[in-house]
Amino acid sequence: MRLREYRGQRVRFRPALDEDRVALIPGVGYRPDELNLCSEVEPLLENVPPLRGPNALKYVWTHHRREALTEILPAAPALVYMDTLQNRVDAHMVKKHVGPRPDPAQLKKDIIEHAAALGFSHCGVTLLDRRFVVEGSDEGFPYPRAIVLGMEMHREWLMQAPNYRLRRYPDYDVYRRAGGAVHRLANFIRRQGVSCSARVPFNGAAVYPVHAITAGLGELGAFGGVVTPEFGPRQRFCMITLDAELPLDSPRDFGLAEFCEKCLLCVAKCPAKAIPEKPLWWRGVYKRKVNDLKCWAFFTAWHTCAVCINACPLHRYGPLEVLDHYERTGEVKGYEEIMAEKPAYRGTPGSEELLEIVRESELKGGSPGSRMEGHR
Ligand code: SF4
Ligand code: SF4
DSSP, X not given: OOXXXXXXXXXXXXXXXXXXXXXXXXXXXXXXXXHHHHHXXXXXXXXXXXXXXXXXXXXXXXXXXXXXXXXXXXXXXHHHIIXXXXXXXXXXXXXXXXXXXXXXXXXXXXXXXXXXXXXXXXXXXXXXOGGGBOTTOGGGOOSSEEEEEEEEOOHHHHHTOSBTTTTBXXXXXXXXXXXXXXXXXXXXXXXXXXXXXXXXXXXXXXXXXXXXXXXXXXXXXXXXXXXXXXXXTOEEEEEEEESSOOOOOOOOOOSHHHHHHHHOHHHHHXXXXXXXXXXXXXXTEEEOOOOHHHHHXXXXXXXXXXXXXXXXXXXXXXXXXXXXXXXXXXXXXXXXXXXXXXOTTTTSTTHHHHHHHXXXXXXXXXXXXXXXXXXX
C-alpha cells in the first residue's frame, strides 16, 4: 500500500476494506481491485481540461465573457483565499480556541444547522476516498473525514438552458454563492477549535459526486452527476475535510438511480452524445462514464450547455412528483414533451462547425478510458 506524506502525517492512499464506502453504494457495480490498481498506477488527472495551464484566463474570457464580470469574477476572492490564506487563518483561529474540543455528535449537529443558515441545501459526512482525489491535490484534503455540502442552482436560469441565443452558461453564480459560504462554514468550525480545509465547487481537485453519494445525499444519475430527492440534478457540491471524528452518514437508496434506467432522457437529449447509452466498466465502477472530451468540445463551441440537467424530469417537476407519477402510471412524466423539444442549436449559425468538432472528438475520444474523471 502506498503512503504519502503530508504535514508530517502519513496519508493512506487506498482505504482499508472496512472503510471502503464505495462498496456500500446500493446498485453500483464495483470491482475494488480494479479501482485500487487504476488509482495506484494512473491517479486521476485534474478534471477541467480548458482550465489547465496558462490558457485558463484566455479560455474564460473567450468563452464566458458575458458572465466573466458579473458571475465569475466575484468568485475569485474565495479561490484566492482557498489557495493562499486558508491554512494560515486555520492555524490562527484554532490556536485562539480555549476550552475542551467539542463533542463530535454535537459539532455535527451545529455544522448542519449553520450550513443550512448559509444557504446549503445538503450536508452529510463521509470518509474521504483518496482514490477520487486527483494527482498532486492531497494537500487540499488533509483530513480523513469530509463534510459534503450541496447548494441548489437557480431553477429559473436552468429552465432556459441551453440558452444558445445569449450563449450564456445557466448558473455560474452558484460557484460564487457556495464558494463564499463554504469558507464561512470552515471558519465556524475553526472557531470551535477544529482544524479544517475547505474546497470550493469547481475546484476540480476531487470527485465530489462519489462523496455526496457515500454521504447519503443522493444517488448516481444517468448523466453522471448526483440526483437528490430534493432537486434531482440541480445542485453543486463542495467539501470540507476536518480534524474531528464526526458520526458518518451512509449511502441511501431513494429509488432515483432505478428510475434513471427507465428515463434516460439526458442520454437521448445530450447534443454531443457524451453520455453512453449503456453503462460500462470504468476504473472499477460500472456506470455511464461521460466522455469529457465530447462534453467540453460542445460546451466550448457553444459557450453553454446543461441540456442534460434541463432535460431531466426530476429537475423540471420535482423528484417526489415524478416518482409518484411513475408509481401510478409506469410512465416517465413529461417524456413525450421533452423528447419533442427541438434541439435549439440546429439551424443556428455555426452548427456545422460544432457538429464537426463533435465528430472529431468522437474519433479522438470515442473511448472514455482516460484518467480524467470529470465531475461525472
Ligand atoms: S453538458 Fe451538454 S454536452 Fe455535456 S453531458 Fe450535459 S448535455 Fe451533454
Ligand atoms: S434525465 Fe432521466 S435518466 Fe437522466 S438523470 Fe434525470 S431522471 Fe435520470
